Amino acid sequence: MKRLFKRFFAVSVLVSSSFVWAQPDDERDRSLIIVGSDTLAKLVTAWAEQFYVLNPTILIEVQAVGSAATPPALLLGTATIGTMSRRMNADERGAFAGRQQRPPIEISLAQDAVVLIVHQQNSLESVSMAEVGQIFGMPGTCGSSMRPVFWRDLREDSTLANWKLQVFGRTATSGTYQYFRRVALCDGDPGIFVNELPGGAGVVNTVARVPGGIGYAATSYTSNDVKILGIEQPDGRILYPDDAEYPLKRTLYLYVMTDLTSESRSIECEFVAYVAGEKGRDLLRDAGFSISQVPDAQSAQDVADACD
Amino acid sequence: MPVTNWRHVKSVSLGLLIRVASFTVIFALLGMVVQMMVVAAPIFAASTLERIDAPDEGRDTPVSRTESRDADLTRRTYWVSKGGWQLKGTPGNPWLWVHDQTAVRLNVSELPSDFSIAQLVGHQRGLAVLVGNTLEHFHFSQPISINDVPAVERVKTVVMGSDIVALAGHPRLAVVALATSLSEIQVVDFRNPDTNLRIQVDVAIDRIVWESPSLIRALTSSGDPLLFAFRATDIGGDWRRLLSPIQYEGYPSEEYLWLPLPSAQAAEPKFSVVPLVFGTLKAALLALLFSAPLSLGCAIYVGCFVSEAQRQRVRPAIDMLTAFPTVVLGAIGLFWLAPRFGEFLSALIGIIALFPILAGLGVFVVRGLGWRWVRHDALDDWPLRLLPLVLLVIALGATAGLSGAARLPGGSLEAYLLSTGLSISYFNSLLVGIVLGLAITPTIFSIAEEAIHAVPRNMAAGALALGSTPWQSYRDVVQPLALPGMIAAIMVGFGRAAGETMILIMLSGNTGIMDLSIFEGLRSVSASLALELPEAPKTSSHYQVLFAMGLLLFGLTFIVNTVAEIIRARVRMRVRGL
Numbered sequence: 001m002k003r004l005f006k007r008f009f010a011v012s013v014l015v016s017s018s019f020v021w022a023q024p025d026d027e028r029d030r031s032l033i034i035v036g037s038d039t040l041a042k043l044v045t046a047w048a049e050q051f052y053v054l055n056p057t058i059l060i061e062v063q064a065v066g067s068a069a070t071p072p073a074l075l076l077g078t079a080t081i082g083t084m085s086r087r088m089n090a091d092e093r094g095a096f097a098g099r100q101q102r103p104p105i106e107i108s109l110a111q112d113a114v115v116l117i118v119h120q121q122n123s124l125e126s127v128s129m130a131e132v133g134q135i136f137g138m139p140g141t142c143g144s145s146m147r148p149v150f151w152r153d154l155r156e157d158s159t160l161a162n163w164k165l166q167v168f169g170r171t172a173t174s175g176t177y178q179y180f181r182r183v184a185l186c187d188g189d190p191g192i193f194v195n196e197l198p199g200g201a202g203v204v205n206t207v208a209r210v211p212g213g214i215g216y217a218a219t220s221y222t223s224n225d226v227k228i229l230g231i232e233q234p235d236g237r238i239l240y241p242d243d244a245e246y247p248l249k250r251t252l253y254l255y256v257m258t259d260l261t262s263e264s265r266s267i268e269c270e271f272v273a274y275v276a277g278e279k280g281r282d283l284l285r286d287a288g289f290s291i292s293q294v295p296d297a298q299s300a301q302d303v304a305d306a307c308d
Numbered sequence: 309m310p311v312t313n314w315r316h317v318k319s320v321s322l323g324l325l326i327r328v329a330s331f332t333v334i335f336a337l338l339g340m341v342v343q344m345m346v347v348a349a350p351i352f353a354a355s356t357l358e359r360i361d362a363p364d365e366g367r368d369t370p371v372s373r374t375e376s377r378d379a380d381l382t383r384r385t386y387w388v389s390k391g392g393w394q395l396k397g398t399p400g401n402p403w404l405w406v407h408d409q410t411a412v413r414l415n416v417s418e419l420p421s422d423f424s425i426a427q428l429v430g431h432q433r434g435l436a437v438l439v440g441n442t443l444e445h446f447h448f449s450q451p452i453s454i455n456d457v458p459a460v461e462r463v464k465t466v467v468m469g470s471d472i473v474a475l476a477g478h479p480r481l482a483v484v485a486l487a488t489s490l491s492e493i494q495v496v497d498f499r500n501p502d503t504n505l506r507i508q509v510d511v512a513i514d515r516i517v518w519e520s521p522s523l524i525r526a527l528t529s530s531g532d533p534l535l536f537a538f539r540a541t542d543i544g545g546d547w548r549r550l551l552s553p554i555q556y557e558g559y560p561s562e563e564y565l566w567l568p569l570p571s572a573q574a575a576e577p578k579f580s581v582v583p584l585v586f587g588t589l590k591a592a593l594l595a596l597l598f599s600a601p602l603s604l605g606c607a608i609y610v611g612c613f614v615s616e617a618q619r620q621r622v623r624p625a626i627d628m629l630t631a632f633p634t635v636v637l638g639a640i641g642l643f644w645l646a647p648r649f650g651e652f653l654s655a656l657i658g659i660i661a662l663f664p665i666l667a668g669l670g671v672f673v674v675r676g677l678g679w680r681w682v683r684h685d686a687l688d689d690w691p692l693r694l695l696p697l698v699l700l701v702i703a704l705g706a707t708a709g710l711s712g713a714a715r716l717p718g719g720s721l722e723a724y725l726l727s728t729g730l731s732i733s734y735f736n737s738l739l740v741g742i743v744l745g746l747a748i749t750p751t752i753f754s755i756a757e758e759a760i761h762a763v764p765r766n767m768a769a770g771a772l773a774l775g776s777t778p779w780q781s782y783r784d785v786v787q788p789l790a791l792p793g794m795i796a797a798i799m800v801g802f803g804r805a806a807g808e809t810m811i812l813i814m815l816s817g818n819t820g821i822m823d824l825s826i827f828e829g830l831r832s833v834s835a836s837l838a839l840e841l842p843e844a845p846k847t848s849s850h851y852q853v854l855f856a857m858g859l860l861l862f863g864l865t866f867i868v869n870t871v872a873e874i875i876r877a878r879v880r881m882r883v884r885g886l
Contacts, residue, residue, distance in 0.1 A: 068843035091845070138559075138567075164731035171818070172568070173843040189567050192583070195735050195817035195829060196839070209647050210734045 031059040032267050036070040036083030037175050038199055039112070039218040040252055043287040044083055050283065051274050058267055067175030071095060074104050074257050080268050082255040083109070085175030085218070086182075104255040107272065108297040110289035113219045113241040114180055114248040117204060117226040119211045122151075123159040126230035126238045129247060132184045135214060136167060141188035151212065160212055168203045168215035169194040176200065179250050180216050220288045252289070253297070260306050269307035276300035341862065344855050351852035352547050355540035357495050357505035357524075362535070429477035429484060434463070434557040436477055436484045436498070441468045445482065445498045447557040463555060464498050474516040476524070481576055482557060483540065485524045487513035493526060493536055499544040509534060542577045542849035550581050550853065566820040566831065568840060568850045579853045581860070583820045587830035588861070591812060592805035594741025594826065595748055600798055602745070603752035607794070610753075611760030612768065612782050623757065629750040638814035641743040646815065649732065649739055650722035651710060658709020659702055666701040730827065735817030738826040743815055744805050752801040759793020759876070760786060762883045793879045799872035803865040809834040833861045 034044055041064030048060045063069070063079070070082030071092040082104070096103040116132065118124055133141040134148060148154040152161035169190065170177040181190055197203050200221035207213040208225035219241055222228060230238040231247055239246045254275070258268035274280050276299070284291060429436050434447035445464040471489040478484065482498040491512060497503035511534075515527040524536040543549040553562035556578055565578040610622050645652060674697065716724040722732055763786045771781035809832075812818075817829030818839065837858055844851040 065842060072845075095845075162726050162729075164733070166734055171839045173839065189565075189569070189578075192565060192567065192820040195733075195819055196831075197818075198813065198839070206734060212731070213734065 030057060030267065031061065032081065032271060033061045033063070033073075033079040034081045034083065035063045035065065035073040035079040036255075037067045037085040037252065038064050039085040039174075039176055039220065040064070040083045040109075042220065043110075043284060043289065046283050046287065047271075047275060047280060050279060051271060054274065055270065066171070066173030067178070068173045070255060074255060075099060075101070077257075080257045081271060084253045084255060085250065086179045087251070087253060088255065102257075102259075104257045105260070105303055106297050107254040107256065107300050107303055109252045109254045109275075109300065110284055110291055111249060111251055112289050113246055114176055114184075114216050114250065115219055115222055115241050116214065116216050116229040116231070116248075117207050117222060118214045118229060119160075119207060119209075120225065120227050121159060121211050122214075122227060123157070124151075124155060124227075124229060126232050127154075128232040128234075129184065132231075133186065133188070135165065136169065136180070136191055136194060136216070137185045138189040138191050141185050141191075147191065147193075163212035166210050166213045167191065167194045168206050168210075168213055169196060170200065170203065170216075171196045171198055174200075176216070176218055180248070183248060183250075184216075251297075254300065256303065258307075260303075265307055269304070272300050273304040273307065276304040341859070344859050344862070348852050348855035348859055351541050351543065351849055351856055352545075353539075353541060354545035355495070355497060355500070355503055355505060355538070357493070357507060357536055357538050359507055359509075360535050360537045429475050434482055434498075436475070436482075436496075438472055438475055441471065442466070443468060443472075443484065443486075443496060461560075463557075464501075466496055466498075466501075468494075474513055474526070476516040476518050478521065479518055480521055481540070481542075481544070483538075483544075485516050485518065485536075485538070487516050487526060493524070493534075495524075495538055497540065497544050499549065500546040503545065505538075507536065541852070543579055543853075550579055550856070553582075554578070554580065564822060566836070568844070568853070577850065579849065581833070581853070581857055583822050584831055584833045584836050584857065585860070586822050587816070587820070588806050588832040588834065590737055590824075590830050591740050591744055591808075591816065591832055592802050594737055595744035595805040596798060596802055598741050598745030599749045599752060599801060603749040603797075603801070604756055604794060606749075607753050607756035607760055607797070608782065611757040611790075612786055613778060619761070623754075626750050626753050630754060632747070632750070634747050634808060635810040635814075637743055637747050638811040641739060641811065641815045645743065646734060646739060649734075649736075650720055651713070653732075653738075654713035654721040655706035655709040658707070658712060659705035662705040662708055663701060666704055667698070670697045670701060732827045733817065733829050735815055735819075735829045736827045737816070737830050740812060740816045740830065741826070743811050744808055747808060747811060748801040748804045751804055752797045755797035755800055755872075755876070756790075756794045759797065759879055760790040762793070762880065763789045764883070789879070789883060792875045796872035796875040796879070799868050799875075803868040803872070806868075807834060807861060807865045809838050813838055833857050837861075 032048075034048065036044070041062070044064070045062050048062050052058065052060050063073075067084040067086055070079075070084050071088060072095075073079040074082050075095055088106070093103055116127060127135070131148075131154065134146070135154070139147055146153075148165055150161065151158040151163050151165060154165070169180070172178075177190075181187065195206075197206065200217040203215040203217045204221045204223055204226055207215045208223065228241065230240050232238055233245075233247075241249075254272070256268050256272060258266045260269075275284075280300075281291060434445060437444045437446060443466040444462055445466075446460055446462055448460065468486075468488065470492070472486050473489055474487040476485045484496045484498070486494050486496065488494060491509050493507045493509060493513070493516075495503070495505040497505075509526070511528040511530060513526045513534075514529055517525045517527070519525045519535075522538050522540075524538055526534040526536065528534060553564050555562045556565065557576060559565075564580040564582040566580055566583050567578040569577045606626070610619055610626075614622070713721040713724070718724045718727055725732060767785050768781045771785045772778065776784065812830075812832045812835040816832060816835060818831045818835055819829040820831040821828060823830075837854055840850070841854055844854060
C-alpha cells in the first residue's frame, strides 16, 4: 500500500507539474491568426471573411481582445498579424529585441477619431480639452483641479443640472483607453470613478441609456442614440471629428510578422496585399475609417510591394 | 488453477482509479497554488543594487531622452512636468516655482530662508533637491479651488552622512542615485525609507546617469564608466504599500489608489489592493443581505414544513438553478434590470413593505371564508395552493410601490432622490448585490435545507404531539440543531459571491472607489484579475500583484469554505447521534 501511495504521488506530481509548466505550442499550417484591437474588430472580421472567400484553403482566426494583446501574441508566435489602435510603445518593441527577434513590420492602416459622447437629452454641445481632463482624470490631470460632480458644476444652465456626471470609459487593455489617456489626459492618472466597460459598443449603449452619462469611444461605434460633442479650441472654434484639426484623431496600425526577404510569398503578405487592394480599401471605407498616411510608417501598399 | 475473482479485481481497479483521480486533483491544485506563489513572490523582494560589468542586453529599454533633460543641464534649470504644469528650480536660488505652459503663473513655495539649492533632479511628478547635505523631496499638491496653481509640497527629508558630488533622478520613480565624496554609490528610495543601498567604489565619481530604469552609469575621472544594476519592484520592496494609504506624488493627501497604469511610461504605478478588497467584500455582503433572508426562509419552509412529496419536487428544481450560468444572470442584469433599476427598486420597496401585511390579510381572509382547500392543521399542501395568493400579493405590492413612486415629487424614485441630492449610478453596488444575491441563493438554500432536513423528523413530531404549533416546534427543536448548518450555508454563499467574476465585470462598473454608498459602483478583485491579467507584462510588478491578489482571493474563499465544511461535518455528527 505504501509503495502504491508513492507511485500515485509520483504520478500526481508529474501531472500537476505539467499544469505548472505548460507552454503554448505554436503549430502553424496554412492558417492565419489575427489578434488585436476591439476598435478594428468589425473591419478585420469583414476582411477575414472576404479573404477566406478568395483563398478558401487558408484558415483564418480573428481575436479582438484589445490592442495590448497584440505584442505578446506576436512575440509568442500565437498570431502573425496584429492590429492596434495605438502605436507599439518602446517597452513592447524592446521585448522583441530581448528575444532576439525581428520586430514586426508596422503598417499605418487607417485613421479614425475618438469622440466624446453624451445622452441626447443633454444640452451640452461642446467641451474644451481642459474640461475633458477634469471630467475623465484624477484631480490634477492636465493642470486641472476640482472634478465636476453635477452637470451644473460644468454648465450652469445644463438641462441636467441636478444629475450627477456618470463617466464611462474603456478598460486598460484597450488601445482607445491608452490613446485617450495619453492625448486627452496628458498621460496623467485616469479617474478611479470612471466606469470601465470592456467594449466600445458598451460605452455607446450605456451612454444612450444614462441621462447623466458621458463617455468616449471610437467613431465607428457611435450611433444616433448619443450626441457627439464638439471640442472647443483655445481660439474659440469648435471642431468635430470630420474636421482635419480635430484633436483626438489617431492612426490605427497593423503589425505583421513575416520575412520579406524569403522567396515564397507568405500568407501574411497575401493578406496585406489584399488589404492594400481595391476590395480591402472598400471595406475600410465602408467601416467608417479614412485611409491615412503617417510620415514614419509604411502603408499597406508599400509592404505589399516589398513582398514581391 | 485459481478462479479469478472478477468482482475483487473490479473493486480494486475502481478504487485505484478513484485514488489516482483524487490525488491528481489535489496535486494539480497544490501545483497551481505553488505556481501562483512563485509568480507573486518577487513583488515582496527588497530592492538591490549591485555592480555589474556589462549591461544585460535587451533586458530593459533605455530611457527616452525626449524630455530634454540634458538640454536643461546647460541652462541649469531643472523641471518636472505634471499635466500642463511645470515645477522648476535653479541651483543657487532659494526657491522653487510652478509654471504654467500657456501663462506664466508664479507660485514661489515657502522654503526656509537659508535654503540654497546646491543641485536638483526631477522625475516625472516630483523633484529631489539637494541643500547642503540634505535631500529634500518635493512634489505638486492639488489646490483646493479650480483657479489656483498647484502647490509645491515638501514630502520627505533625507539627511546624508557625507557630501554629495553627483546626483541623478530615476526616470520614473521617486528614486535618486547619488555619489558621495567618500566614493560611495548610493540609491535613495523616497518611497521606502528603509532602503539602504550603497556600494563602495575606489575611484572618484564625476557624474551619474540612469541609462535605463534598472541601470546606473557612473562616470569616473579616469574616464572608465562603472555600471550598477538597480532592481526594485514598483512598490519599492515595501509590502505595506499594498495595504496602507500612500502619499503619492501629485496627490494632496494619503490615498488608497488602484491605478496600475500599464501604458504610461513616466508615472508611478499605484497598487493599493484595499479598494479592490473593499469592493469584493461590499459586493459579497450586499449579495448576502439580499439572498440570506430569501434562501434561508425558503430552506426553513421546504426543510421543515412541507410534505416529503412536495420537497422532492421543489428541491431538485432549486438545486438545478445552482448550475445557472452567472453570465446569463449578468446579461439579464445588464439588459433588463439596469435600464429600469429605479422602477425595479420602487416595486421592490413596495413588495417588502406590503408583503407581511397583505400576506397576513390574505391568509386571514382565506381561512375566514372557511375554504376547505386550506386546512389550518397542516401546512403540507400549502405551497402550490398558496401560489396564486403569493403572486397576487407580489403584484399588489409592486403596483403599490410603482404608483407610490409616481406620486413622489418628480414623478419617479430616481427623480425624487435626485432632488434630495442622491444620485443612483447606472452601475451600482445595489444592482450587483441583487443579481449576485440571486446567483448565490440556490447554493445557500441547498446547504441550509440539507441541514434543516437532517434534523430527525420524530423530534419535531414529538414537539407537535406535545401541543406546540409547527412554528414552535421549528423554533425550539429544529432550529437550534440546524443553526450551525445554516451559518455554514451563508459562509459558502459568501465565498461564492466573493469569487464571482462575470456578474461583477458586467454590472459593477469597475470603478475603484471606496464609497460606502450602495448607489455607487465598485471594483472587485476577481473583475480586476479578469480585466487586467491579459495585458499585464509577465515580468511586471502589476502581474505579480495580480497574482498575489489571486492568492488572497483563493485564501479567503478557501478558509471560508473550509470552516463552513467543518461546521457542516460537525452538525452531521451531532445530528447522527440523536
